[in-house]
Amino acid sequence: MLNEVMFYLFALVILVFSVMTVITRRILRAAVYLLFVLVSTAGLYFMLSYNFLAAVQLTVYAGGIVVLVIFSILLTSHLSERAAMASMKESLLSALATVAGAALTLMTILRYGFTPNQGADPHYTITDVGTALVSYKRDGYALPFEVVSILLLAAMIGAIVVAKKERTLKK
Amino acid sequence: MIQNIPLSYFLTISTLMFFLGIYGFLTRRNLITMLMSVELILNSVNINFVAFNKYLYPQQLQGHFFILIIIAVAAAEAAVAIAIIINIYRNFKSIDVENVDEMKY
């Protein structure tokens, strides 16, 4: 019962703040609303007893990316600024396309009728996840782990190079 | 698995969130808010993975690791995107996509 209430609460928060994120004209508020969405998503993960995922969601998404976004908002715009939006005609067209897409997708999903797996749920702990992450045996994820680490390195270097001031070219 | 909550509820939330993200991407003109819309889209996909993993294949960890990797990629993407946005801001004194149309025609 509590679980149900919690789920509906999280679902409501996610949907409401998603809507707020995309329609508010104040950029900084949009970022804060996004934070709420991400935190609620982490709540859903907790409810599904994926604790490690929830923690990662909180630290990386809520803690890292949103903070980065807020920094860049502060760097590039004034607080009093109102974000420009599309014209009415464009907004309506976009709404039409997205509503059509959502309707199509929902119809497909709801008509499918998934049958949940009734098998035992082993309830993996963080230790299990960590072991699998660095394992190179069967069901081990050492290779994706390494690939992602290289991707992060590349992204870091790339971000630095792109954002760096080009002194020689400026002159 | 949560008692009395079917898989389709998760999928519905994720679908709605996905298309809200798309709506934001289409209507926003500010590059940072567009980036936030993209984060919404990624997040909705994450919910899907988690739900499928939990409801359909609880013995396995594929969805788990997919999400981890998506989060890593999202972080990388955000970093690079913000670097680009700052660069654009420096060149155009604005991060409005309507001003960044030098490459047209």
Add this chain to the structure above:
Amino acid sequence: MADFTYTLLIPLIPFFTFLLLGLAGHKMKPIMAGLIGTSGLGASAILAYSAAISYFWTGHSAGTPYTSIKAFEIPWLHLTDKLTIHLGVLIDPISVMMLVVITTVSLMVHIYSIGYMKGDTGFSRFFSFLSLFSFSMLGLVLATNIFQMYIFWELVGVSSFLLIGYYYYEKPSAVAASKKAFIVTRFADLGFLIGILMLSFNTGTFDFQTLTDPHGPAIAQAGGAAFMGLSLLTWSLIFIFVGGAGKSAMFPFHIWLPDAMEGPTPVSALIHAATMVVAGVYLVARLFPVFALGAPDALYVVAWIGGFSSLFAAVIACTQTDIKRVLAFSTMSQIGYMMLALGVSGYGGEEGLGFMASNFHLFTHAMFKALLFLGAGAVIHAVHSNEIGDMGNLRKFLPVTHITFLIACLTIAGIPPFSGFFSKDEILVAAFHSNKLLFAIEYLVAGLTAFYMFRLYYGIFWGKNTHYHHTPHEAPKVMTIPLMILAFGSVFAGFLPFHDLVTSDGKGFESAIDWFVAIPSVLIGVVGIVIATILYKKESAMPDRIAGSLKYLHRWAHRKFYIDEVYLFVTRKIIFRYISVPIAWFDRHIVDGTMNGIAGMTVYAAYAVKGLQSGKLHQYAFVFVSGAVILVLIFVYLV
């Protein structure tokens, strides 16, 4: 038979000096450029003389006919098996004679120019052009085939263009004159090209030796297809003669020659008196067997054009006041003589008297006309004017020029024993035996020639005591020595045994002075001189009175019979207005319009679709999303 391969060097040496002076001339001291050009030409001249001596005397066994020798030949453009263009060196009496003429005059002009052009800004450019011209002209006379001749024919045209326009930076009239010369001759060359194509298409060869072989295909096919009463061969030769008439300033293509006098005087002497303008005569002489044996009608045209031009030019020359223009019309008149001599000639032996006389006159004329021009140059150098009215009584100031000019005038007037007498006499004899009317014209022209030359002579060296701002002074040695050498040539060239050397069929024949023709021709020359003496030796009002009494004739002749105006009328009022303007309209509106229409449609289409490439990210995203939705709809639900 001697080996003549070395004659290849005769044109090549000037070519190399042209390259050297053209590419590096501006870095040299002017005198250095002059010396290089002159010494190169000197080397060519020595080779040409040795070739002439060896061809005519030492390398030739007496009593045998002179043959034509291909000293050198390479296939240059191998287009098809039938169409191959060769470049080579052809040695025969007329080409050897022309080598001597060209190298002699060119060398004299080079030496003279060192003094005449001194201090000029384009000194090395001038000498490089002179070298280019010498190369082209030598290549022209040595051509083994008509196509090679055409190539060098155009090259001499270009050098002439460059040299007439030499003062382009200070005289707009020089620019106009160079364009006029180039366009008029180029227009005539179109006829030449058509003639070459017709002739070669019929005979299947460009080669001169094959063409002029009396038993060769050209002459064998003489009878061929007819058009307007004349055979194809005749037409092709008439077209070729049109090219020759253009280069040789025959009526009606003569209009460029007087204007060409805008060029520096040494250039006039070299190109527009002694060498290039006789290229037309050389062309007809080169193809003479074809003319004489295959197409006597074409030769008839040559004779009448020559005869008419000589009379026409002589009349105009009597009224001109610019000394170089008088000489230009005199040149035209003398070339008319040569053409006429060729036109009345037959082929072989005594019949070929006119051919021999024409080449003889070409030779002597080159000497005395170059002398006249260089003398006129010395006069202009001294008084800085071309107008006869600005001169007078110069004999005390310019003694050497005076004497040499007088010799040249006596030569051209046909007074024995100067060379002009011999060559002109041969022409008159040839005309007398062929066509009495042409003979009468030439007889009259001989008198007119003597008259206008002595009018010029007295106008410059005698006449009124003109007051000069600067006392005129004799030209430097470097200019007077060429004058003396050419005067020597003018005096003694007449004693060369041309009837043994340069004949239509290579065999010598006996020729003696026909006193029945010679005495009257000398007499009319003397009459001309006497009239000129009476009128012009002392300043008097008589010339003006005579001009007044012949009002219309004088005015017409002075305006060159309005031929220039006729040309202008025809080109401006008829060709430009009724042909060029509609063609230009067609080009501008129909041809350009089609192209602009295609371009415009492309632009229009581009504007129509360019909205798709707006550069606006959200538009792209919108199209992408709605496209994806529609595709899902189609493939998941509708298909």
